Amino acid sequence: MTLPLIIYRSLRQHALSTLVTAGSIALACGLLMTVWAVKTQSQSAFATTGGTFDAVLGARGSKLQLVLNAIFHLEASPGNLAYADYEFIKRHPAVKAAFPIAVGDNLRGYRLVGTLPEFFTELTLALEPGGRWFAGEAKEAVAGSFAAERLGLKSGDTFHPFHGLAYDERSQHAETYTVTGVLRSTNTPMDRVIWIPLRGVQTMSGHDPRAATDISAVLVQLRAPTAGFMLDLMYNKQGNRLTFAYPVGTIIAELFSKIAWFDRVLELVAYLVALVAAGSVLASIYNSMSARQRDLAILRSLGARRRMIFGAVVCEAAVIGVLGSLAGLGVYLALLASAASVIRAQTGVVLAVWHWQPVLAACPAAMIALCALGGVVPALKAYRTPVAATLAPVS
């Protein structure tokens, strides 16, 4: 109990510097864990979301844009393709299922996506109690859970869509749509969308009548992965009119490799903060060493060994690391919850705030070790405290 008492009293005596130092460690630890968690979780969540579909067929253009537009409901559509292209790929023996989608309208910033009713049934999606799927030709809508929550939509509500993917209150369509149900949360970008019949988007007032049979993309599920390479060859190499974005996972990985530099910058900043925090442990204990030396000399005069004094200072630094790391978990939860909320609002991808990850143990352990290491220099000074000179002769 002697060592804990000495550490506790020392921390209490220097409570302000302990708090400030632990605070900087909390910030460093929280930042490091958040950067790591956002990176790994968002990559995994995007891959999982994309994993519902094996490929996307769309107009000639960027595969990444096609995937982002069709699956994540981000970005503009690269163009349209004919409904016949959907019918062709749907009948292809390598294709297990295909769903056409059409975009081009929004409701106060939330996309309206046109599709066929079988999209919901074949993907075994569920509705909140009291709702029903829309009829194929009716002016009806099923709201994604997040969009419904943000827009305050419920079954029976009506709305007028707005033209374009960006909300402009002056470009309201005349049609009135009735909400028939709210999609049960899928924790995917589907939650951020208001689903209406495909014909609805195609024939919306003000849309080009020549595009009345066009669609924006086809979401494709394959029977076997090898079939994807065959279709890739057919559409991308032999043809020049359409783009077959396959495999979706690889395309998403490309997206993350494009923004990897941002992760690296954040990581470097976090490492820098961690180093500064460890340095501040060293500096705060070292600077207070002059004030502590008398106490240490008294302890030595009472019989405390040098190595115990050394251990007490190193342990004190480690305890500051422990306190900072514990607070860092709080910082992590707060930062991740904020990041998750922004990512969900912007992409529909949901990050699990309470999800356990090895970094939650590795980062605090590394911070504690770093702090203990920072304590070695002041501990050496404490170790060398000259007892007789410090307890200066007075007679």
Add this chain to the structure above:
Amino acid sequence: MLAVADLRKSYRSPEGETAVIVDIPAWSVAAGEQVALRGESGSGKTTFLHLLAGILAAEAGRVMIDGAEMTALGEPQRDRLRAEKLGYIFQTFNLLQGYTVLENVVLGMAFGPRGADRAHAREMLERVGLGHRLGHYPRQLSTGQQQRVAVARALVNRPKLVLADEPTGNLDRRHARESLALIREVCREHAAALLLVSHDEDVLREFDRVQDFKAINRALR
């Protein structure tokens, strides 16, 4: 109990000259004996006590405490011997300001072989009349009370020898007398030998054996 032979300690002055501070051919204190050491300020009495306590390493000679040769031991063993057999009362008490009265006394025994015993520390504080001040901090006590904490801390580990360096130097006459009586009484109760350094004649008069430091320290001749 305490025996010193050919004990020598010198310091190097800033000018580079070596000045011998302590040079004692032979001196001893019997078990349970109470001895006062008289000497002028700056005569090396504190250095002598530090040598006896093993806080300072001697250049030459021997210090025997309860049969153990302090001067032949390495530093960790000296620390252990000090924690086990010695109690030290400083002139300025040297209490740990960030610790409670009880914790200060507990630490007086924490490094010895018996380890921390809060119940015994509490008893010791009750013995010196501070049973009602256990949770106080030294700054919340009067000077006389702080002195009593220092006495309790020095004696809590049942030492064989108590070294007291001008223990009444910071007290007024009445408190000095009371404090001295307490130190001597508690040492007697615990059968501890007492070596008390002072230049206060009132204090010295209380002792049967008063040793003039100049008489044993050849460095002062």
